[in-house]
Amino acid sequence: METLEEQAPDLFEEGAKLKEGIYVALDIALEDGKYVLKNVDENGNILNEDIGLFTKKEELTPFFEKCRKVLQLSNPVDKNKIFNPNLKIFNVTCSPYAVGFTKKGIINNIEKIRKDGTTVGKSGILNELTKQYLKKAEEYVEEGQSSAWFNALKSWLTVYFWELVDKIGFNDLKDGYVIVFFHKEVPIVQYKKPYLKYVGENVFNKAEFNTSYQDIIYGVSDSLNTFNDKKRFLKHQSASFRFNYRVHGEDAQLVLKFYQLSKNKQLPNPLPIFVDKEEANLNADVVKLFNNERVSGYSEIIRSLLDLRKTNLQNFYLMFVQKGQIIDLDFVPVFKYTLKDKEENDFTLKEMFGTEPVMYFNSKDHNVFDFQFMVVNPIFNKQLVQETKAGALWIKYFDDLEIKPDYGLTDAIYNLLYKYRKAWYDFIYKSKQQTITMTMIDEMFKDSIIDDLRHDEELKKTAQMRKKLSLWFGLQPLFDNNFKTNSMANKTVELQTKIREIAQTESFHITTDDEFAFAAGQLIWKLLIQSESANRSHALLEPFLQKTEPVLFKQAIASTFNMYKYKFALYPTKYEFDKLLSEVMGYDPDILNMKEHLPMILAGYFSESIFKKQ
Template sequence: MLKDCLEVFKRQMQQVKEKGRAEDALILDSYIPADGCYISVNSDGIIACQMDLKFNKKAKQMEGISQRYYGKMCFFDYHSRLVSMDKPVDPKKVIHSNNYLSFWVKQESLGNGKLNQEAIDRYFDVLKNPEKKYAKSKDRQMYDYIAAQIDEINVEKLEWCRDWVKKHIFSLEDMGISLSGKNYLKIFFEDTEERYIQEEQRYLITKIFNKNDYNQEIDGKIWGLPNDNLGMNQKKPYMAHKTRKTELPYMITAEDAVLQRKFFDYLYNQASAGKVNIYIDPEKGEISAFSKEEKMQKDFTGYYLYVQKGKEVQIMHQDVIVDYRYHLRKRFQYINVFDRKTEEELYRDYGTVGQMESLLNEILFSKWLVTNYFTPVDELQISGETARNLIWSRDAIFAWLYKNETQNISGILSKVSVNMIKDSIKNGYISKAVKQFNLKCSLEEYFSGGEPMSTDYESIRKELRRKIQSKETEQITSDEEYYYAVGQLVNYFISLSKAKDKKHSLANPFFNIKNNQALKDKLRQYFIKYNYQLKCSGTWFNNLYAMICNYTKAEKTDQNSMIAGYINNNILYQKKNMEEQVNE
């Protein structure tokens, strides 16, 4: 799959080149330099430009940009980077750039003694005589391979840069440069773009593979193990293929390794800007990047990558998406099952993946879903029931919304809904539980093909209210009505509690009961516990409790109807003729 993604990326770079721009413009257009002080020195040794760059993570943009020089500074910076801090030019890792036209150092090193004349000479000596650094046969093979393709080192320019650094690096304030003492100090000596690229290549090709000891030369081309998201060492013995003659997971040419590195550079830029969702369309040759909160707003078939920024960019998840459609094949109707005529804006039709995802994200997962599809379990910043249900269901939800895989999604969302409803009730968030219950019922109706729900709670409520106001005790006629009535009665009992810290978790024993006789026994316990507050003349309560006691047909516990009765407004507290209330 990575190879297919690279082909699309290569086509995009070629398209950029055909428009008269450098092929690296695809990377540089989204390039984000590290925070720090950037200095450009011209051929006369004069500072031509100085910028204090900082990336504003909230606004997702660079601060301190000089429009005239920013593009050039990004070019210099991009072509002066190390492959990693494990592959430095300076063996003591004080200086972090890769060629003699640039000089990077942490500002703190200027004052703590790490940067001195010896360190400066150490850096430039390596660049002046790279053959000494690459004395090992395999390393020397890589250096000779690239040295034959580029110009020789401009020793005169190298020494000029060395002298400038030695003379001015510790007295930049005299030249009008004010340093904060934090982040990077990066000095660039102006030269042609070709020279910068060549000097980068002199370093890069010798370091492009994971370890040159693994390299093999075949038909004049050098093959090796790439660096990106891959490594082989004593800590990763599982990466070796012990049953093959060559133990490496896979090998690519140096040219392909350079292309792959550029692709990962592009991904790193996107991740740095918060655009972690990458969509690659092989047919159209397009690459699109979106933040966690954004959505691809068109139909799509191709490759999907979820990336994360660390010391390097990491591909945390990859998949092939066959038939993503931004607009739902069938519109979802979010209804209030207790009052279908409600005008609350939340209860309406939803027609896109983005809208559906936002609804699930807010109602069921308290806004933790969208940003945590692929977050490792040990890095989740939530716990409890929300975390457990998120971990259990997020793969299925992603597959449903983004890959149109509906297998088991109905049952999974139903189970999650029940769990989250119970959790909301336990924590006293009844209005939230109502919304979650309505979503659960709406999802069941949606996945049933649009068939109306078998249980009409609005009608049950109206009928139950009529019955409790009757002068004679009537009968409950269905299991749904019975369990709804039980939920109302449980809610009423708990409302009578005199406890200072009254919790809805008192209802949990009722929700978890599987046997109807055990349920009636539990209700009797609560009646005995709270009957000192109940007047014999309380007709509404007497009728409700009598109807529940008299109903014997219930077989399987209907947890949905019991929860519906519990979280809905209690009919025993509603006014009769706007004046008379129960027990008065």
């Protein structure tokens, strides 16, 4: 944070985005012993130049820019550390020169019934303003001009608060809008001193937790710790110590600044934090790219850094923040922007089962973030990475998920995401390639494809399942140490030719388990396509895949053949279908667990049919 303050000072000056609501500058002066409002017209209305309703569609005019800076230098450290802790009405600002609240806060409290049975009402809200908010604010006022400004605002609002609320059109405002009154004559720089004093007193959790060492106060950072004294099941029961660590005030303020930048969305998420002294300047580069050059995506930031430095990125921490909490923090020794296979060679992923040649991924042309979008996302029915209406990418590695079958987020995909998305995050963003194994790849694709089978209607998911199967087999060089001796992709290409030869040649026979499984897949496709149902579906394949023993598997094929045998003509000599059916029914596989044959059954099923006329 100190490096950022030196190299990107504007980052801290720009602060938060302005909240939607109405902002009013009050020019209050003392005349003849009475405080009066100077910036009003003949009807007593605030001059147009000193009042404004800000919405997301509004441009940041000089007036609104001043309002933004007022908010920046009066922003509460925490919702529990405001000047009005009782009813928490005036919770938008913490400053002796500004009073901020929301319409909702007024509405929710004005009719509230106290414990003694009385209603809060307008008088109660005004009492909260004068005896809580302004009384606390006065603690941060120094003598002299500072005191004069504060007394002017205090005295005038005490008398005219509700009249001003009515004049700004309170009833017409949206409930969520903020309402901020501030002293017009106070220079922005004068907001800073009382605010820094307020922050310094409130960055620690509780004063009773503070301790002094060599005249320096150390305490528990309020940004990093919460204490669940009233929630017994959230309290640590077995720790031998009460506090994990304390920090001194300056560090606590740096931590607070970090969380404020994160909350204001002035930092990318995830955020790389470079720790090597020689690369510390990269931290400022990251922030400048994100804020000044509007490079919003993490992948674009990494690409820009690589273009700037012309070298690998290394020795950085990667932090992911969600809802004001650090969800993930890990060290990345070296980041790999491009992917290679197990032998450090380039690789490609292309369609293996469709008739049209399609290239899904080429490591020469694509990077690891392309891999995330082009290869990983399809496993999860494109539910891990989605494009928003604004064109940005919504990446859900840490989001809460909701099952939505109509959009592809079925029970099975939901479970796969929760089980494997963190491993993929580590693989892609931290270059921890050991987090994904071939066993995991097998399970992900198997479960995803079977889920597609179950939800298929009218064979609409054919292309989607063929793509997943192609990616599954094609990923072996990246994750399987034995891919050269057990390449599913090579086997599939060979089997597409071999099974055709077996079907067409009387003297050729099935001799391996892979040939058996692939041929069975071809037969099942040929049989199921005979269905005259109005809704033919790949779901009919699943019962075959559920068989665990070869004899039961063959019985399922035989039963299906009996159902459709009237569609197959009988000839004196065997033809392709007849020949292949006899080969499959007559072969006894060495591996008796049919679940082990699932990949090759699927390969045969989704390959171009050998029974198709050439």
